[in-house]
Amino acid sequence: MAEMTYRDAVAYGIAQEMARDPSVVFLGEDIGSAGGVFKATVGLQERFGKGRVVDTPISEQAILGAAMGAAMTGLRPIAEIMFSDFFAVCWDIVANEIAKARYMTNGQVALPLVIRSGNGGGARFGAQHSQSVENWAMAIPGLKVVAPSTPSDVVGLLAAAVRDPDPVLFFEQKSLYATKGDVPDGELVDELGKAAVVRHGPAATVVALAAMVPRALAAADELAREGIEVTVIDLRSLVPLDVTTVATSVAATGHLVTVEENPRLCGWGAEVASIVAEENLFDLDGPIVRVTTPHVPLPAADALEDAALPNVARIVEGVRRSLA
Amino acid sequence: MTSLSESPAAPAPPAPSADVRLRLYRSMVEMRAFEKRAYDLFLQGLVKGTSHLGLGQEAVAAGFGVALRPEDYTFCTYRGHNHTLARGVPMAPVMAELMGRQLGLMAGKGGSMHLTSIPHRMMGSYAIVGAHLTIANGAAWSSKLRGAPEVTVCFFGDGTTNIGAFHEALNLAAVWQLPIVFVCENNRWMEYTPISSVTAVAHPAAGRAPAYGLDPILIDGNDADATFAAAASALERARAGGGPSLIEAETYRHGGHSRADPGKYRPDDEVAAWLARDPIPTYRARLVAAGVDEGALVRVEEAAQEAVDEATEQAMASPPPDLALVHRDVFSDGGATWRR
Incomplete structure (x- = not known):
C-alpha cells in the first residue's frame, strides 16, 4: 500500500x-x-x-x-x-x-x-x-x-x-x-460498469461522479451531524452504467439525489433520474433532485466558478428538498 | 509522374509488363461493369439511400490495386466501390451491401458509403471528408512500430484538401515518416462547385505537398499505366523507409456527385473532353496497338459482365438482414448493452 x-x-x-x-x-x-x-x-x-x-x-x-x-x-x-x-x-x-x-x-x-x-x-x-x-x-x-x-x-x-x-x-x-x-501494492485491475457505495445510510441515496464524490461525502458528513445518514454512490462509470447498484439503494432509501458537474440540460443525472423514475417510481418517497452546474458556461473568477459548481451547501439543500 | 509545370500527360511512364497491363484492364472493366449495374439497380429502386459511383475514375483504383501487396492497407472514401473491388473483395457481397441484404459485406449495417473488408485489408470507406487520412496514419504508424513491411494507401477527393484533417494528417505523416501514400483523386468538382473556384493553389493536393516537405506529384489519373507506375514508385519508397508520398491524380467522374445528381452544372465541352479521355477505351486502344490479342480483351469484358450478372443474382436472392442485427455489435461483447 x-x-x-x-x-x-x-x-x-x-x-x-x-x-x-x-x-x-x-x-x-x-x-x-x-x-x-x-x-x-x-x-x-x-x-x-x-x-x-x-x-x-x-x-x-x-x-x-x-x-x-x-x-x-x-x-x-x-x-x-x-x-x-x-x-x-x-x-x-x-x-x-x-x-x-x-x-x-x-x-x-x-x-x-x-x-x-x-x-x-x-x-x-x-x-x-x-x-x-x-x-x-x-x-x-x-x-x-x-x-x-x-x-x-x-x-x-x-x-x-x-x-x-x-x-x-x-x-x-x-x-x-x-x-x-x-x-494497493501489486497489479491493480478494476472492472468497468461497477459503482462503489462509498458511504451507507438509510435516509437518501446521493449519486455522484469524480470531483463531486468528495463533495457529496462532505455533504453527508454535514447531514450526519443533524442525524441524517445518507448513502453515497460513486458511479465511476457512465457507460456501462451500474443501474443495479443505484436502484437497489433507492429501493432501500426512497430518495435519490444526483450530483453532477455537467450543466443542467441533459447532464448524466438526467439519465439516471429518468431510469429511476421509469423503473423504480414506487420506491420513491420524495422527488428526485438533481444538483448540477446551472446551464451556463463556467466563469473564470474563483468566486464565480465556486458559485456555479455544485458545492456542499447545495448538495445538503438538495437532500433536504428530497426529504421534505 | 510529372512536375507541376508540365502537362500531366507529357512524359509517358515506362510501360508495365503485358501481364500487369491485362490485370489493369481487367480491373477497370470489372469496376465499370459493376458501377453501371449499380446505377441500373438505383433506377429500379433496388439500391436505396445514396451512392457515389466511380465511373470514369477507374484507372486510379486499378493502378494502385494492382500495385498493392496483400499485406498493404487501403482506406478510401464514400466513393469507394472501385477501391473495394480493387482489393479483391467479391462483387456479390458488395452489391448486396448496396441493396441492404443479408449477404452484404456488412450485412447491410454500413451501406454504400462504408464498404469495409478487413480480411482484404480494405480498412474502410469513410463518409466524413478528411477524417480517414488521420486514421490511415494510425495504420501506417502501427506497421512502423511493429516493424511490418506494410504500406497504407489512402484515397480521397479534391475537396478534402481544404479541410483541417488533411493538413493535420499530412504534417503528422511527414514528421513521423510514415509508410503511407496519400492519393488525391482530383475530379475537378467537389460536389457541385469546381475545386478551382475555392482553392488558393492551382493543384489542390500537389500544390500543398511542399508545405509538408513532400515532392509535388501530379499524374494523369485516367492513364492506368501512369497510375500503376506512380503507385509502384510510391509504395517502394514507403516500404524502403522513405516516408510518405502525396499524389494528385487528375481524373473526372462521368456522372454526378451522387445518384440524385445528374451533374448538369458542368460545362458540356468539359464533359465531352473528359469522356474522350475515358480511361477504359483509351487503354483498350493502347493495348491493341501494342499487339495484345483483341480476343483476350473481349474475354476479359465478357467475364466481367458474367461476374456482375452472377453477383446481381446472388444479391437479389438474398433476404433482408436479420432484424436482430439492429442490436448487435455496438460493443465487442456482440451486443448493445450499456447498463449493468
Whole structure:
C-alpha cells in the first residue's frame, strides 16, 4: 500500500499496462519529454522510449485518428486530449469514426483504445478549459465512459480500460490531480460498469461522479451531524452504467439525489433520474433532485466558478428538498 | 509522374509488363461493369439511400490495386466501390451491401458509403471528408512500430484538401515518416462547385505537398499505366523507409456527385473532353496497338459482365438482414448493452 496523488496514479497506471503489454502505446501533446501539462505522465517516455510514448503536434484529429488506425491494426493505444474541451475539435473522430466503426462494419473492427482527458472545473481556467463533457460522450452509442474519483480507481479503472476491447473515454478530473489516496501494492485491475457505495445510510441515496464524490461525502458528513445518514454512490462509470447498484439503494432509501458537474440540460443525472423514475417510481418517497452546474458556461473568477459548481451547501439543500 | 509545370500527360511512364497491363484492364472493366449495374439497380429502386459511383475514375483504383501487396492497407472514401473491388473483395457481397441484404459485406449495417473488408485489408470507406487520412496514419504508424513491411494507401477527393484533417494528417505523416501514400483523386468538382473556384493553389493536393516537405506529384489519373507506375514508385519508397508520398491524380467522374445528381452544372465541352479521355477505351486502344490479342480483351469484358450478372443474382436472392442485427455489435461483447 502506498499513498500517492491522483496525478501520480495516472503515470503509475499507464506504466503498469505498458510494462505488461508491449502493444500498449501512448500519444498526445507534451506527454513525453515534458511529462504532461498536468505532470500526470512524468517519466513514461524515459522508461518506455520515444517509440511507444510519442509527443504529437497540436493536432487533436491527427492524434485520435492515429489511435484509431493503430487500434485497428494490432496496437492498444492510449491517447491524451489535454483538456476535454478540446474534444470539440476532434469530435468527428470520436463520435463518427471510433464510436461507429464496429457497428457499421458488422463487427469486423475492434477498437481497443483509451482516450484520457483532463475534465471539469475548479481550476479557474475559464469557459474553454473547464467543462465537464462526460455527458457528451455518454450520448454516443459505442463509447464507454469512465471518470475515477480516487488514485486507486485511476489505476484500476485505467487498467480495465486499456484491457477492454472497446473504446473508452477516461475522464480525469483536473481538480482532483493534487488529492491523495492509498493505492494497493501489486497489479491493480478494476472492472468497468461497477459503482462503489462509498458511504451507507438509510435516509437518501446521493449519486455522484469524480470531483463531486468528495463533495457529496462532505455533504453527508454535514447531514450526519443533524442525524441524517445518507448513502453515497460513486458511479465511476457512465457507460456501462451500474443501474443495479443505484436502484437497489433507492429501493432501500426512497430518495435519490444526483450530483453532477455537467450543466443542467441533459447532464448524466438526467439519465439516471429518468431510469429511476421509469423503473423504480414506487420506491420513491420524495422527488428526485438533481444538483448540477446551472446551464451556463463556467466563469473564470474563483468566486464565480465556486458559485456555479455544485458545492456542499447545495448538495445538503438538495437532500433536504428530497426529504421534505 | 510529372512536375507541376508540365502537362500531366507529357512524359509517358515506362510501360508495365503485358501481364500487369491485362490485370489493369481487367480491373477497370470489372469496376465499370459493376458501377453501371449499380446505377441500373438505383433506377429500379433496388439500391436505396445514396451512392457515389466511380465511373470514369477507374484507372486510379486499378493502378494502385494492382500495385498493392496483400499485406498493404487501403482506406478510401464514400466513393469507394472501385477501391473495394480493387482489393479483391467479391462483387456479390458488395452489391448486396448496396441493396441492404443479408449477404452484404456488412450485412447491410454500413451501406454504400462504408464498404469495409478487413480480411482484404480494405480498412474502410469513410463518409466524413478528411477524417480517414488521420486514421490511415494510425495504420501506417502501427506497421512502423511493429516493424511490418506494410504500406497504407489512402484515397480521397479534391475537396478534402481544404479541410483541417488533411493538413493535420499530412504534417503528422511527414514528421513521423510514415509508410503511407496519400492519393488525391482530383475530379475537378467537389460536389457541385469546381475545386478551382475555392482553392488558393492551382493543384489542390500537389500544390500543398511542399508545405509538408513532400515532392509535388501530379499524374494523369485516367492513364492506368501512369497510375500503376506512380503507385509502384510510391509504395517502394514507403516500404524502403522513405516516408510518405502525396499524389494528385487528375481524373473526372462521368456522372454526378451522387445518384440524385445528374451533374448538369458542368460545362458540356468539359464533359465531352473528359469522356474522350475515358480511361477504359483509351487503354483498350493502347493495348491493341501494342499487339495484345483483341480476343483476350473481349474475354476479359465478357467475364466481367458474367461476374456482375452472377453477383446481381446472388444479391437479389438474398433476404433482408436479420432484424436482430439492429442490436448487435455496438460493443465487442456482440451486443448493445450499456447498463449493468
